[in-house]
Amino acid sequence: MAATTPAVELEVDGRTVRVSNPERPYFPARGLTKLDVVEFFVAVADGVLGALRDRPTTLERWPRGVFEGAVMATRSDSHGDAFYQKRVPQGAPGYVETARIAFPSGRTADEVCPTELAVVAWAANLGTITFHPWPVTREDVEAPDQLRIDLDPQPGTDFADAARVAPHVREILHEMGMEGWPKTSGGRGVHVFVPIEPRWSFTQARRATIALGRELERRLPDEVTIKWWKEERGQKIFVDYNQMARDRTIASAYSIRANPRATVSTPVTWEELPDVEPDDFDVTTVPARFAQVGDLYAPLVAGAGPRFSLEPLLELADRDEAEHGAGDLPYPPEYPKMPGEPKRVQPSKDRDRPKDDAGA
Structure with a gap:
């Protein structure tokens, strides 16, 4: 382990943020230190703060950096090298504001709710490299103001496949009177964010996403799946x-991802999406790009830009159910059983499942 180096203080929009052990290797494969990480977030200030401002945010913390063999703590094993911080850390400065959110279990927590850049820099000093904001603002934590579409490549597919599918998402959105903004996930996937009017519930926003996914699957049956069970997804x-x-x-725009390359989840234009690679965007390259093109996700900032109605997608969901019997789909295993949800049984283990049941 590297020797401890004296702390440094950064002036961040009128606040003094202390960076302890600034020379600690955070991405040793790239020669990047903790101070490099903090300075990266300051360099993309408007973008990262725009993605987080007034949103309850889970902190993905890697306090010893991203090194070979490092593992994330899990529900069953808390002895990992990194962890998700869902409650505001003890000893947080007075300028760190919070928002109270409720988990599916009914328990509540006060999460960090960034309102200024110093909060981002402070969190980075704690080892936060990835910020996970909720799709709500503290004004109403029950009403999503973003629809987040995650195109996740399965084994045998990659980023290029997700990038090829993404324009079809946009085509469907346009048919629904909506617009989406793409970004790299920082890994193999593509995210498309859609700003929506904050007057629907999580259940409705999820239902709208299912409807969009089903329509995409109908149009690209050989390339897209909405099957929850991995054994059914294929390539x-x-x-x-x-x-x-x-x-x-979902990782925010301008978040760093926990891989040796220190890639960054980066907004791109629809025109450039087919030609980019995830490795194009990392801690060393994104600041210059940001200085050149600005924040391509500015329309997603809370309270800015257009806000679209979910009604067309919810009407599509109603038609799917009425015409095809396509109802709800399984929730993650840690969620309570939801009304109308099919049973959560892996298809290969479900003895009562009809052989011709497509599950979608």
Whole structure:
């Protein structure tokens, strides 16, 4: 382990943020330190704060950096090298504001709710490299203001496949009178965020995402799947509809991902999406790009830009159910049983399941 180095203080929009052990290797394969990570977030200030401002945010913390063999703590094993912080850390400065959210279990927590850049820099000093904001603001934590579409490549597919599918998502959105903004996930996937009017519930937003996923699957049956069970997905792009379930979050724009390359989840234009690669965007390259193109996700900032209605997608969901009997789909295993949800049984283990049941 590297020797401890003296702390440094950064002036961040009028606040003094202390960076302890600034030379600690955070991405040793790239020669990047903790201070490099904090300075990265300051360099993309408007973008990262725009993605987080007034949103309850889970912190993905890697306090010893991303090193070979590092593992994430889990529900069953808390002895990992990294962890998700859902409650505001003890000893947080007075300028760190919070928002109270409710988990599917009914328990509540006060999560960090960034309102200024110093909060981001402070969290980065704690080892936060990825920020996971809820698709709500603290003004109303029960009403999503973003629809988040996660195109997740399954084994045998990659980023290029997700990027090829994404324009078809946009085509469907346009037919519904909506617009979406793409970004790299920082890994193999593509995210499309859609700003929506904050007057629907999580259940409705998830239902709208399922409807969009089903329509995409109908148009691209050989390339897209909305099957929840991995054994049914095949070599396709999975539309992860459960990312719109309560307490499920997606890495924010300008978050760093926990891989040796220190890639960054980066907004791109629809025109450039087919030609980019995830490795194009990392801690060393994104600041210059940001200085050149600005924040392509500015329309997603809470309270800015257009807000679209979910009604066309919810009407599509109603038609799917009326004409095809296509109702709800399984929730993640830790969620309570939901009204109208099919049973959560792996298809290969479900003795009562008809052989011709497509599950979607």
